[in-house]
């Protein structure tokens with residue numbers, strides 16, 4: 174039984190703010206930041222956009238590509254660290270807006286930036302067990318960084334949705350996770366902005382988990398670096414996935430297509446899912462894709478996807494990731510502060 | 519005040535507000551939004567069904583709001599327009615983005631957005647707005 178991605182869709186808000194515009198306000202060296210982070214600009218949601226609205230738009234694109242009756246979806250899981258309500262599931266509103274069945278399993282997932290891929294694993298398991306025909310997994314965020322904090326340069330917004338089921342456009346060949354208790358980044362309940370261990374976030378956090386999960390997956394499936402055509406890694410900035418890609422022994426060309434962070438920043442739970450949608454937009458039958466997410470706290474989920482012939486008839490049924498990334502409008506710091514609600518009226 | 523914490527009212531209208539579900543009289547093909555359960559033309563011969571609008575349409579008329587009602591203050595200036603939907607009825611709605619891009623006869627498509635919030639502790643209301651298609 175071949176199970177995998179039946180439909181996918183991304184959504185990225187159209188506003189952007191450049192690293193230079195933020196650095197100007199805080200008197201920091203923009204050129205050094207751009208080089209250090211490998212990020213040029215980040216996406217900014219409009220005042221009326223949040224994880225729920227981004228999820229709806231991304232999922233509508235996924236439904237267009239899947240071409241299935243929404244009623245056949247049996248589970249909806251949304252991974253985010255910016256669910257608009259602390260108590261009241263985002264999934265209930267998204268399900269209603271999409272016209273999904275009321276006979277539906279729903280839960281909101283949280284695991285820093287990897288809750289979206291955890292949602293994909295759950296849908297995969299339920300489809301494989303025969304409990305549901307299709308599952309909808311979404312990773313989306315409207316991430317916030319404290320004004321003046323290093324995170325403010327990269328905390329972006331966006332998301333992607335995946336419908337998991339039979340007759341896929343990309344077969345999910347296997348998944349592997351690696352999880353430890355490593356506190357590199359956290360946010361206490363009720364706090365608006367996250368805290369982080371600054372440089373600590375790199376080695377014991379991101380690299381250990383991304384490398385362990387990716388290698389574990391390849392070992393589990395007996396696949397080698399040469400077997401993959403594309404690599405998608407969580408993108409807190411451009412530098413981390415680039416270095417992880419090298420450490421795994423992949424040539425950087427295999428990462429380039431997914432490296433959306435340069436032009437939209439880090440959209441947390443949506444980061445590797447949006448990277449994957451950018452790859453699927455251009456992938457050809459027979460291509461194999463490695464995707465590994467990372468969530469602080471910490472854990473990584475790794476997946477192998479084998480693209481099927483079905484991709485060709487579904488790629489063009491909805492706007493591409495590139496459509497959203499290139500259709501943009503740059504704003505200044507004043508509007509950014511207004512849009513992000515950092516201004517109290 | 520329909521938006522101010524009327525939880526039951528909001529709940530009853532959510533199909534229409536979230537995804538432009540209206541109704542259609544299959545006797546005379548007239549479409550209705552907000553949904554009507556009676557066709558004024560066919561009267562008792564009318565047969566009403568649920569109808570999903572595509573969300574595509576055209577600007578018929580618009581106005582720029584610079585002094586907003588309660589709950590919409592942070593969005594000013596913004597555009598409220600009358601939209602002719604392709605399937606054949608007119609509705610009013612907010613057009614997002616640059617107010618200078620809005621013109622009569624411009625094409626629009628629907629988007630899913632936050633409409634308003636009661637306050638920091640209250641409900642967030644979601645629904646359909648429109649975006650100019652370039």
Ligand SMILES: [Zn+2]
Pocket residue numbers: 543544545546547548557558559560561564565
């Ligand atoms: Zn009639």
